Amino acid sequence: MSKTKLIYQNNPSPSVDQVGILDRINRITSRSIKNETKVQGLKMALNMIDLTTLEGADTEKKVIQLCNKAQHLHDAYPNLPTVAAVCVYPNFVKTAKNALKGSNIKVAAVATAFPSGQSSSEIKLLDTKLAVDNGADEVDMVISRGKFHSGEYHFVFDEIAAIKEACGKARLKVILETGELGSFDKVRKASDIAIEAGADFIKTSTGKISPAATLPVTLVMLEAIKDYYYKTGIQIGMKPAGGISNAKLALQYLLLVKETLGKDWLNNQWFRFGASSLANDLLMQIVKQETGIYQSKDYFSKD
Amino acid sequence: MRLEVLKTYKIYIGGKFPRTESGRYYTPKIKNEGLGNICLSSRKDFRNAVVAARGAFGAWSGATAYNKSQVLYRIAEMLEGRKAQFIAELIQQGSSKSQAEKEVAVSVDRIIYYAGWCDKYTQIFSAVNPVASSHFNFTSPEPTGVVSIITPEDTSLIGLVSSIIPVIVSGNTCVVLASESKPLCAVTFAEVLNSSDVPGGVVNILTGNTKELLSHMASHMDVNAFLYARGIAKEQTEIQKNAVENLKRVVVRDFSDVYSSSHENPYYIEDFVEMKTTWHPIEVIGAAGSGY
Numbered sequence: 034m035s036k037t038k039l040i041y042q043n044n045p046s047p048s049v050d051q052v053g054i055l056d057r058i059n060r061i062t063s064r065s066i067k068n069e070t071k072v073q074g075l076k077m078a079l080n081m082i083d084l085t086t087l088e089g090a091d092t093e094k095k096v097i098q099l100c101n102k103a104q105h106l107h108d109a110y111p112n113l114p115t116v117a118a119v120c121v122y123p124n125f126v127k128t129a130k131n132a133l134k135g136s137n138i139k140v141a142a143v144a145t146a147f148p149s150g151q152s153s154s155e156i157k158l159l160d161t162k163l164a165v166d167n168g169a170d171e172v173d174m175v176i177s178r179g180k181f182h183s184g185e186y187h188f189v190f191d192e193i194a195a196i197k198e199a200c201g202k203a204r205l206k207v208i209l210e211t212g213e214l215g216s217f218d219k220v221r222k223a224s225d226i227a228i229e230a231g232a233d234f235i236k237t238s239t240g241k242i243s244p245a246a247t248l249p250v251t252l253v254m255l256e257a258i259k260d261y262y263y264k265t266g267i268q269i270g271m272k273p274a275g276g277i278s279n280a281k282l283a284l285q286y287l288l289l290v291k292e293t294l295g296k297d298w299l300n301n302q303w304f305r306f307g308a309s310s311l312a313n314d315l316l317m318q319i320v321k322q323e324t325g326i327y328q329s330k331d332y333f334s335k336d
Numbered sequence: 337m338r339l340e341v342l343k344t345y346k347i348y349i350g351g352k353f354p355r356t357e358s359g360r361y362y363t364p365k366i367k368n369e370g371l372g373n374i375c376l377s378s379r380k381d382f383r384n385a386v387v388a389a390r391g392a393f394g395a396w397s398g399a400t401a402y403n404k405s406q407v408l409y410r411i412a413e414m415l416e417g418r419k420a421q422f423i424a425e426l427i428q429q430g431s432s433k434s435q436a437e438k439e440v441a442v443s444v445d446r447i448i449y450y451a452g453w454c455d456k457y458t459q460i461f462s463a464v465n466p467v468a469s470s471h472f473n474f475t476s477p478e479p480t481g482v483v484s485i486i487t488p489e490d491t492s493l494i495g496l497v498s499s500i501i502p503v504i505v506s507g508n509t510c511v512v513l514a515s516e517s518k519p520l521c522a523v524t525f526a527e528v529l530n531s532s533d534v535p536g537g538v539v540n541i542l543t544g545n546t547k548e549l550l551s552h553m554a555s556h557m558d559v560n561a562f563l564y565a566r567g568i569a570k571e572q573t574e575i576q577k578n579a580v581e582n583l584k585r586v587v588v589r590d591f592s593d594v595y596s597s598s599h600e601n602p603y604y605i606e607d608f609v610e611m612k613t614t615w616h617p618i619e620v621i622g623a624a625g626s627g628y
Contacts, residue, residue: 326581327383329558 039230041190046225047260049217049253058248061292066284072322078283079106079315080114081301082308083141083272086121086336087148087240095336096125100132102336107316110323116312117301118171122147123160126167141171141206145196148210148239150175154192161199172196173206175239176223178213186226193230206234206272206305211250212242220250224257234270240307245275248282248289255293268297274307280318283311309336344373345519347381347543348526350388351536356381356544364517366430374519377544379552382511385540386558389482389509392537397479397507401455407533408451408501412444414532418524419444422493425520429492442595443497449600450501457506457605465613472616477609479507480585481560484553486546488565488591492518495591496525499565500539502604508561511540513553519543546571554578554586561585561608567592 066074084103086095096119103116118139119129129140142164146152152160157174164172174196180188197205207227211220227235235254238245251273258269271290277283283306290298298304313335317328344361346353358378363370375381396404415422419440426436462476483503488495492515503510514522526541542549550571554562555578562584564575572588579586587607593599 325555327386327552327556327558329556329582332557332582 039190039194041187041226042229043186044225044229046218046222046257049221049256051217054217054249054252057252058289061248061285061288064285064288066288068322071284072319074284074287075280075315075319075322076114077299078280078287078306079312079319080117081304082116082306082312082315083118083120083274084116084312084336085119085240085274085307085309087143091122091125093125093128096121096128097132099336100129100138102312102334103133103138104136105334106312107320107333110316110320113316113319117305120173120307123164123167123169126164126169130168139170140168141173142167142169143173143175143208143239145174145192147173147175147208148241150177150210151179154195157192158195158199161196165199165201165203169203171204171206171234172200173208173236175208175210176227178210181214181219181223181226186222189223190226190230193227193232197231204233204270205231206236206270207232208236208239208274209254210239210242211237211246211254212244217250217253220253221257224254225261228257228261228269232269234272234305236272236274236305236307238273238275238307240275243276246273246277246307248285251286252289252293255290259294262294268303270303270305271298272305272307274305277306277308278310278314280311280314283315342370342372345375345523345543347375347377348523348530348539348541349381349385349537350391350540351530353526353530354381357384362544364519366428366518369428371428371518371520374523374543377513377542377549379549381542381544382549382552382556385511385542386482386556388537388540389511390558392535393479393481393507393509396504396509396535396538399507401458404505404507405451405454408447408454408505410532411501411528411534412447412451414528415440415447415525416444418528421524422521425524426492429518429520438595439491439494443494446494446497446600447501450505450605453602453605454505457602460602461606461609461611467615470618472618473613474616475611475613477506477606478612480608480610481508482558483508483510483561483563483608484556484559485510485512485563486550486553486565486571487512487514487522488594489515489517489546491515491591491594492521493525494594495565496522498591498594498599499563499589502601503563503608504538505605506609508608509538509540511553511559512542513546513549514541514543516544516546550574551578554584555581557582559584562587563608564588565591 118141120141123142144160144164145157209223313333356375356377360376361373422440423436465473467473554575
């Protein structure tokens with residue numbers, strides 16, 4: 034490799050004004066979006082979903098079914114967008130790729146000993162390579178939270194940089210697992226490390242830990258993206274994941290992104306939702322807006 | 337002389353007493369005297385109530401018949417214990433003292449009547465069916481799901497009790513719109529439910545304007561059935577039209593004789609159940625006789 038190796042610079046991260054963040058979120062959540070704007074927002078959110086299945090009980094058939102759902106969200110309602118991607122374990126990437134052939138839907142794979150990230154660097158690289166060789170368009174990695182808490186930031190940084198290199202053309206999403214980080218300051222620090230180490234996206238959570246994505250933690254990460262953009266002119270994507278299951282909350286996320294980063298981020302190139310049940314709630318809201326009738330889960334495919 | 341405090345009566349959703357999300361209220365009057373500040377519920381309150389009712393359906397329909405019976409009996413006990421308040425409210429809403437006492441007494445008795453049916457109605461409505469193949473074939477009732485109820489307008493308590501109780505006997509959950517002009521007992525009855533082991537969400541009680549809520553109560557796709565207890569033809573038609581969307585079961589019941597024993601009736605339970613027929617394979621019935 035002739036590329037210059039990225040070196041961890043240990044730049045200090047700004048401290049986060051917790052009260053300010055929470056106050057900002059309060060103002061976002063007390064707003065209401067209605068009518069055409071709401072429908073636009075709902076469809077946009079639908080198009081930003083990484084439809085996810087990350088269960089020990091996943092089977093090929095389950096993945097195929099999910100891919101089918103991704104392409105046919107609700108055929109009774111024409112002209113709906115599709116989701117952005119399907120997110121699976123690396124061993125299902127080929128299955129998903131085949132099932133999604135001919136569509137624009139990407140395949141994302143979690144890698145690097147997801148969800149704990151507790152393994153050797155070799156294993157993590159192999160895991161990434163498995164995903165990429167199978168054709169993953171995107172890789173979702175987890176950072177080593179243990180190392181991060183021990184203050185070994187350079188280790189975390191180098192690991193992300195190495196995985197990024199292993200990804201090749203695949204876009205890399207770096208999961209910080211904010212539920213395990215403990216404070217906004219640490220979330221900010223981890224965001225800065227991930228961004229500087231070459232992440233294309235930063236992502237809140239694996240979905241296996243509670244709390245998963247929250248609005249405040251997302252705002253902290255968006256601020257990190259903003260500061261980096263002002264400094265370098267490089268756009269970084271954002272993906273809140275886990276716990277976003279209703280349409281209203283999804284719209285609030287969109288508001289937050291729009292008002293923190295601007296409309297350049299309001300597309301699935303730069304913003305994603307990691308979710309599974311969100312899709313159906315969005316669909317139910319869209320149909321409700323169209324027909325004026327409150328909907329029931331009974332009439333939407335489960336996955 | 338002290339100024340009287342007019343109570344704000346809140347609605348009952350998912351075992352909690354929120355104010356309406358719309359922030360609106362109305363003050364019904366009897367003989368020019370305000371009854372209280374009553375929530376004017378919006379369609380969003382209704383939507384939230386359906387979510388609560390759907391959430392409660394699994395556990396309530398799965399509770400044993402014995403347990404449901406105990407819970408219903410407990411409602412009657414609690415109602416009996418708060419008799420004085422209900423009588424006072426009924427008088428405030430225009431009843432005479434003797435009418436009010438009768439209304440509460442019949443209401444308590446009616447709940448106890450239905451409490452007794454919890455573990456019996458399935459026997460009455462089930463059947464073992466003769467079939468020509470080697471199957472044990474039987475039919476048994478199961479609760480329909482979430483039920484919208486519009487209670488009688490002219491009574492405050494007896495109509496409410498008589499419409500809610502037979503619906504929840506079998507394990508249904510419900511969203512109830514109370515009498516608009518006489519809503520006091522509905523909210524106080526919610527307080528009784530809340531303190532009598534009825535799981536939150538099984539009964540949700542809204543107050544407000546029928547015209548505003550009717551079409552949503554009838555069209556909501558997550559509502560499985562509708563009990564209409566007022567004899568207004570125009571409203572019936574609107575309910576029937578909207579209910580077509582998801583083929584809701586609509587029951588229109590006459591409550592003009594609500595005090596008569598015709599309202600103590602197991603068929604009122606049967607109105608809100610679905611019959612499930614099961615074909616259970618058995619060994620071939622040979623010359624030896626029955627395969628049961």
